[in-house]
Amino acid sequence: MTSSPFLRAVVARFGLACAVLVTIGVATALLLLTAGFPVGAGVAALWSGAVGSWYALTSATLVRTIPLMFTGAAVAVAFRAGVFNIGAEGQLLMGAAGATAVALTAQLQQWPSVIVILLALIVAAGAGAVWAGVAAALRNRFGVLEVISTIMLNFVALYTISYLVRGPLQEPTHVYPQSAEIADRLHLPRLAGAGRLHAGLLLAVLLIAVLGWAIRHTAIGFRLIATGENPAAAESAGGIDVSRVTTRAFMCSGALAGLAGGVEVLGVTFALYENISPGYGYTAIAVALLAGLDPWRVAVSALLFGALEAGAGAMQRDAGVPASLVSVIEALLIVIIVAAQAIRLRRRSSGALSDVGTSRA
Amino acid sequence: MTASPHGGAQLALRLTNIDKRFDGVQALDAAHLDVKRGTIHAVLGENGAGKTTLLRIAYGIVRPDAGTITINGVTRSLGSPADAIACGLGMVHQHFTLVPVMTVAENIALGGRRRLDRGEVIRRVRTIGEQTGFALDPLARVESLSVSAQQRVEIAKALSREAGVLILDEPTAVLAPAESTELLRWLRRYVEAGNAAVLITHKLREALAVADDVTVLRHGHVVLTAAAGSVTSASLTEAMLGEDTDVDDTLTAPVSSESSRLHRRTTSTRPESNEQPRVVFDATGLTVTDVAGIARLRDASFSIAEGEIVGIAGVDGSGHRELLRAIAGRARAVTGSLRRPSSVGFIPEDRHHDAVLLDRSLAENVALRGAGDRRGIIDWADVRRETETMMRTFDVRAPSARVIMRTLSGGNQQKLVLARELEVNGAAEPYAIVAENPTRGLDVRATAEVHARLCAARDAGAAIVMYSSDIDEVLLLATRVLVTYAGAVREVACDRESIGRAMLGLG
Numbered sequence: 001m002t003s004s005p006f007l008r009a010v011v012a013r014f015g016l017a018c019a020v021l022v023t024i025g026v027a028t029a030l031l032l033l034t035a036g037f038p039v040g041a042g043v044a045a046l047w048s049g050a051v052g053s054w055y056a057l058t059s060a061t062l063v064r065t066i067p068l069m070f071t072g073a074a075v076a077v078a079f080r081a082g083v084f085n086i087g088a089e090g091q092l093l094m095g096a097a098g099a100t101a102v103a104l105t106a107q108l109q110q111w112p113s114v115i116v117i118l119l120a121l122i123v124a125a126g127a128g129a130v131w132a133g134v135a136a137a138l139r140n141r142f143g144v145l146e147v148i149s150t151i152m153l154n155f156v157a158l159y160t161i162s163y164l165v166r167g168p169l170q171e172p173t174h175v176y177p178q179s180a181e182i183a184d185r186l187h188l189p190r191l192a193g194a195g196r197l198h199a200g201l202l203l204a205v206l207l208i209a210v211l212g213w214a215i216r217h218t219a220i221g222f223r224l225i226a227t228g229e230n231p232a233a234a235e236s237a238g239g240i241d242v243s244r245v246t247t248r249a250f251m252c253s254g255a256l257a258g259l260a261g262g263v264e265v266l267g268v269t270f271a272l273y274e275n276i277s278p279g280y281g282y283t284a285i286a287v288a289l290l291a292g293l294d295p296w297r298v299a300v301s302a303l304l305f306g307a308l309e310a311g312a313g314a315m316q317r318d319a320g321v322p323a324s325l326v327s328v329i330e331a332l333l334i335v336i337i338v339a340a341q342a343i344r345l346r347r348r349s350s351g352a353l354s355d356v357g358t359s360r361a
Numbered sequence: 362m363t364a365s366p367h368g369g370a371q372l373a374l375r376l377t378n379i380d381k382r383f384d385g386v387q388a389l390d391a392a393h394l395d396v397k398r399g400t401i402h403a404v405l406g407e408n409g410a411g412k413t414t415l416l417r418i419a420y421g422i423v424r425p426d427a428g429t430i431t432i433n434g435v436t437r438s439l440g441s442p443a444d445a446i447a448c449g450l451g452m453v454h455q456h457f458t459l460v461p462v463m464t465v466a467e468n469i470a471l472g473g474r475r476r477l478d479r480g481e482v483i484r485r486v487r488t489i490g491e492q493t494g495f496a497l498d499p500l501a502r503v504e505s506l507s508v509s510a511q512q513r514v515e516i517a518k519a520l521s522r523e524a525g526v527l528i529l530d531e532p533t534a535v536l537a538p539a540e541s542t543e544l545l546r547w548l549r550r551y552v553e554a555g556n557a558a559v560l561i562t563h564k565l566r567e568a569l570a571v572a573d574d575v576t577v578l579r580h581g582h583v584v585l586t587a588a589a590g591s592v593t594s595a596s597l598t599e600a601m602l603g604e605d606t607d608v609d610d611t612l613t614a615p616v617s618s619e620s621s622r623l624h625r626r627t628t629s630t631r632p633e634s635n636e637q638p639r640v641v642f643d644a645t646g647l648t649v650t651d652v653a654g655i656a657r658l659r660d661a662s663f664s665i666a667e668g669e670i671v672g673i674a675g676v677d678g679s680g681h682r683e684l685l686r687a688i689a690g691r692a693r694a695v696t697g698s699l700r701r702p703s704s705v706g707f708i709p710e711d712r713h714h715d716a717v718l719l720d721r722s723l724a725e726n727v728a729l730r731g732a733g734d735r736r737g738i739i740d741w742a743d744v745r746r747e748t749e750t751m752m753r754t755f756d757v758r759a760p761s762a763r764v765i766m767r768t769l770s771g772g773n774q775q776k777l778v779l780a781r782e783l784e785v786n787g788a789a790e791p792y793a794i795v796a797e798n799p800t801r802g803l804d805v806r807a808t809a810e811v812h813a814r815l816c817a818a819r820d821a822g823a824a825i826v827m828y829s830s831d832i833d834e835v836l837l838l839a840t841r842v843l844v845t846y847a848g849a850v851r852e853v854a855c856d857r858e859s860i861g862r863a864m865l866g867l868g
Contacts, residue, residue, distance in 0.1 A: 216741075217738050217739060217741070218737065218738055218739065219732065219735035219736055219737060219738070219739055222725070222728060222732055222735070222739055223732055223733070223735075225718075225721070225725075226718055226721075226725075226729055226732055229718040229719075229720060229721060230714075230717070230718050230719070232714050232715050233714070233715055233716055233717055233718060233729065234718075234729070234732070235691075236691050236707065236709060236715040236716065237707065237709075237715065237716050237717070237729050237730060237778075237781075238729040238730065238731070238732035238733055239731060239732065239733035239734065240732055240733040241733060
């Protein structure tokens with residue numbers, strides 16, 4: 001085959017995307033086949049549940065895309081700075097709790113809805129940032145690895161929610177482990193003609209745009225990248241205060257994840273309960289890695305994962321295939337991405353660089 | 362020990378005609394070494410003389426290009442340290458090869474082939490402890506041990522594999538004087554039991570005091586082999602430093618003519634020679650402590666003016682690293698007074714670790730300087746233009762400023778670092794550069810270009826501080842020389858003899 005430069009450019013640029021789509025298709029079919037489910041019906045249900053109709057696209061896929069955009073961006077920001085924040089899930093939960101508390105308290109007052117919504121979102125971001133700040137402080141003061149502390153804090157957050165919905169934030173009848181419903185006027189506005197899709201999408205797109213621009217064009221963004229790439233050089237050659245940059249990136253990451261929780265409460269669930277997130281904070285890691293930690297690509301990969309999650313639900317409902325099958329596919333995707341990056345890295349480092357490292361001793 | 366009538370059998374280790382080249386640099390040229398059983402053999406030489414490489418070849422870490430290795434009278438081909446260990450060799454590296462989180466017993470068992478029997482290993486460690494007189498707690502974690510205790514673990518590791526020839530690379534460099542004495546006393550007992558030891562060192566006194574035989578390497582050649590009793594400190598110094606500079610002149614030939622021309626253009630010939638040059642760095646009582654709170658540089662006082670290159674020389678661990686970082690403003694825990702410009706260009710030795718972002722573009726690498734103080738929006742088009750100007754003036758061979766740093770050759774990477782750090786930022790401030798082994802790993806042409814750039818910067822009025830592990834490079838460029846030894850800084854005359862002696866802590 002004469003591989004034209006054009007074809008090669010296409011493969012170089014979209015190789016990973018193609019691999020991802022092929023993996024999804026082949027893996028789904030194989031898994032269905034081995035588990036003894038009808039392949040055709042399963043794939044059809046997955047497809048129609050995700051993008052088969054305007055309703056599926058907006059009310060199922062895009063609604064799930066929103067929290068994945070926030071948390072994916074959160075993970076990307078942290079990873080870019082070399083901070084391995086695995087705690088987006090916990091930060092999301094704390095954000096959700098914060099937003100719920102503000103909304104439930106403020107709806108008793110006659111404050112304008114816009115102000116209350118903004119306040120709830122700010123508190124959500126703040127709660128996420130504080131939750132990430134705990135891990136950042138542990139890292140700075142005691143050298144605790146953030147991979148460990150954030151994952152542990154996820155459980156602390158989960159049980160904190162558990163307590164809140166059975167204690168201070170429980171609904172007035174004290175029967176169900178959930179908070180009271182947030183008043184209609186404090187819900188995020190729905191986008192016209194798009195079913196359950198809410199204005200959180202606009203906020204997510206806006207934040208991703210700001211983030212993408214800031215990383216590329218501002219001094220703060222450059223410090224973030226330099227620190228993540230090589231903290232020693234950032235400090236020595238750039239005079240960058242590395243621990244300040246990583247702390248800020250960590251808290252910014254927490255704020256984004258917290259916003260995911262706030263937006264979810266005000267736009268989708270309208271109440272706080274334990275299972276408010278089906279693991280958006282964990283899926284976010286895959287979202288961010290697939291996107292190569294680039295904010296705009298995070299939006300695209302969030303859409304892909306949103307579609308998968310939406311399709312999984314439909315597959316379970318309509319074809320009787322367990323939704324956990326999609327979790328397997330998501331896990332496979334992560335393996336492929338990590339492997340692809342490792343191969344790319346090895347190729348890169350085996351090029352050039354023949355005249356360095358001459359050790360005379 | 363059995364004294365065999367055959368000369369060969371008396372030799373525990375024999376290296377003959379060893380050649381080794383690293384990327385065009387002749388590290389060893391027909392080097393030889395005979396280590397007799399029952400003796401301590403000191404291998405002396407300056408940094409880069411090839412002493413560690415020679416013994417790494419003996420231990421199977423490095424494969425020689427030519428030459429033979431004979432262990433206990435049998436010629437061997439060593440593919441790896443495992444082969445050397447099987448032949449009864451042991452090596453204690455300068456940088457220990459222990460696993461910090463594991464216990465002493467586990468470290469000693471590491472590399473064994475059979476099933477791990479903890480009880481057996483612990484008993485073995487205890488036995489070695491009794492035989493050697495080392496206090497070894499088999500269950501202590503290595504990271505909790507002092508440096509000297511870690512060294513004893515390294516030795517015990519070699520002994521547990523029944524090493525009959527022990528190679529120690531600068532073993533006393535990390536020890537306090539009393540610990541050194543104790544180690545060397547033990548080493549004497551070890552060889553008296555019929556073993557042999559090779560001591561790689563640059564400390565003359567130690568070699569003379571403890572060794573039976575001495576071999577001196579210079580620029581990869583064995584320049585002297587003798588019984589320790591037949592040499593003096595003076596003759597060893599002379600052998601180590603040599604009088605001729607031929608070998609290195611050939612290496613730096615392309616610049617020597619140009620640079621000696623530049624050299625003559627010292628401050629005295631500059632138009633404003635009647636004015637006193639401005640002092641750029643002024644230090645009094647400068648002390649730098651490391652993370653453990655140990656002073657690595659003590660009470661240093663010096664001043665450096667514009668338009669001069671001050672060379673720094675010193676053996677590893679003598680404090681030159683800390684001195685350079687303090688001057689460059691990259692050190693923490695500095696006490697004493699130091700007047701320096703707020704922005705000093707710094708060319709660190711390990712450029713991949715400390716100077717560049719390998720996976721970012723050249724423009725981003727240029728923008729890195731001063732990134733900590735940058736505010737607002739970065740005009741990348743402007744940075745790219747600036748980068749491309751630098752690439753032209755410094756002859757950095759790359760298609761554009763968008764190219765990823767990693768794809769450049771080492772020489773081109775270093776030239777870009779140099780361009781970035783030599784950039785004059787604002788005429789108000791004196792222009793100052795600190796360079797640490799700036800030509801490490803570069804070929805002859807790139808080395809010459811780096812030298813020319815530094816001289817040009819000096820002539821433009823920069824104050825330059827340059828460390829090199831190669832005395833000849835210091836001599837080639839420097840107008841004054843500071844030598845560090847055991848944390849103290851001293852100015853010495855600009856000649857090989859004085860620098861070499863000061864590096865070794867001699868008068």
